[in-house]
Amino acid sequence: MTERTPASVFGDRRIGEFSFREHLELIRKRPGMYGLDGSYGDYVTYLHGYDAGTRDSALLGFREWLLLKLGHHSSFVWSRLxxxxxxxxxxPGRGYRDLDEKQNSVVVEALFRLLGxxxxxxxxxxxGLRSIFRDYALQFRE
Structure with a gap:
């Protein structure tokens, strides 16, 4: 007896499934389709939820990568970095909650550039991920 491939599978993923990179592009281009207003705060909230839904694998290493770019250690979460x-x-106190419209636009653009x-x-x-963690460990040895 041979197994049949479900009609909803295409290649190595199901029809309608997107890679994280593709998903980022979709929410960046059309935030309203995802219930977002296009603000940095909304994107941060959405991405924290998305990451939690992937058991923290979607953004694994992002904070460490940002700290390497920043060049110094910090206890802040990735969104504040x-x-x-x-x-x-x-x-430094309130982070993105105090951004004006122009600052918000700059940070949103930078968020997607940095994620890319x-x-x-x-x-x-x-x-690649191992290299990020290795470089982080070397730079921020105690």
């Missing part, structure tokens, strides 16, 4: 990288003059760079570094080679 993005604002620190892009708008170092923004108040991170995914490229992480996925460029088989050991």
């Amino acid at each position: 993005v604002t620190e990288l892009v708008l170092p003059e923004a108040s 760079e991170f995914l490229q570094d992480r996925d460029v080679e088989r050991d």
Whole structure:
């Protein structure tokens, strides 16, 4: 008896499934389709939920990668590290909640650029994620 491939499977994934990279592009281009208003805060909330839904694998290594870019250790979460990288003059206390419209636009654009760079570094080679964690451990040894 041979097994039949379900009609909903195409290649190595089901029809309608998107890679994380494709999903990022969709929410960036059409935030309203996902119940988002296009603000940095909405994207952060959505991405935290998406990451939780993947058991923290979608953004695994992103915080460490951002800290390598920042060049110093910090206890902030990735969303605050993005604002620190892009708008170092923004108040450190409240993060993205105090962004004006122009700052919000700059940070949203940077978020997707940084995520793209991170995914490229992480996925460029088989050991991309391992390299990120190795570099992080070497730079921030105690």
